[in-house]
Amino acid sequence: MDIQNYNRIVFFTGAGMSAESGVPTYRGRGGIWNEYKWEEYACESAFMVNPEAVLDFHELRRIEALKCNPHKGHEIISQLQNKHSNTHIVTQNIDGMHQRADSKNVIELHGSIWRMRCESEGLIIEDLDRGNYNKRHCNCGRWLRPDIIWFQDMLNEKTVQKATELIGKCDLFISIGTSAVVWPAAGYPKLAKSKGAYCLEINPETTELSSIYDKTIRSKASEGLSDIFSN
Ligand code: NAD
Numbered sequence: 001m002d003i004q005n006y007n008r009i010v011f012f013t014g015a016g017m018s019a020e021s022g023v024p025t026y027r028g029r030g031g032i033w034n035e036y037k038w039e040e041y042a043c044e045s046a047f048m049v050n051p052e053a054v055l056d057f058h059e060l061r062r063i064e065a066l067k068c069n070p071h072k073g074h075e076i077i078s079q080l081q082n083k084h085s086n087t088h089i090v091t092q093n094i095d096g097m098h099q100r101a102d103s104k105n106v107i108e109l110h111g112s113i114w115r116m117r118c119e120s121e122g123l124i125i126e127d128l129d130r131g132n133y134n135k136r137h138c139n140c141g142r143w144l145r146p147d148i149i150w151f152q153d154m155l156n157e158k159t160v161q162k163a164t165e166l167i168g169k170c171d172l173f174i175s176i177g178t179s180a181v182v183w184p185a186a187g188y189p190k191l192a193k194s195k196g197a198y199c200l201e202i203n204p205e206t207t208e209l210s211s212i213y214d215k216t217i218r219s220k221a222s223e224g225l226s227d228i229f230s231n
Contacts, residue, residue, distance in 0.1 A: 016177020
């Protein structure tokens, strides 16, 4: 496939993209929610009751992510971005793996474990490259929280708007490693298709949305991307 035939490209990635790097999944076999209750670690009310436990839990996610590295699929996307500047990534992943492969234009629908936020000042602090947080309190004294979308949180309106705009205008939409059952992500493949984009899915398993794609590739992310883009 020659990406120069397309004007606006969106890669839409989910947990399967990172799973291939070894980042633990949340659901399914070996998933984090089999071991932890999200009600105790991944929602605002848990943070209000026990901020230290919630931050400890997220430090573990950071430590696990740092043990993993971007795979060939991440690198292929990053290299394509160098050849075609109008290429964006909309990801549901919070682990920053695309950025670690030097990707630009990454829209993080569910936030990032590498940012902290002060709810009272609206301040966002980047906190990169180490498992433990650099600090757990804002200068105003309030607990900093991970800048991610927890259970029962609303998504960031501007982020959703940006993703919707990009996907609504793209002419090539490539979905990788997502079951796309979580909203609004679940609506994105249909949006791209309805606006006339060529839609491609890379996933070793059939998903609920597989039938709407123009082409589906039943393989791992790195293999699928290598097959499509090796020339
Ligand atoms: P999901 O768990 O619902 O689906 C993952 C999909 O990836 C499945 O369809 C599976 O068949 C596919 N898959 C597995 N291995 C693959 C591989 N090597 N290559 C390609 N595909 C592969 O994931 P989702 O759709 O992203 O939704 C889960 C939610 O959990 C999201 O909201 C996400 O924010 C969050 N989450 C994030 C991370 C992360 O940041 N790494 C990890 C787990 C979950």
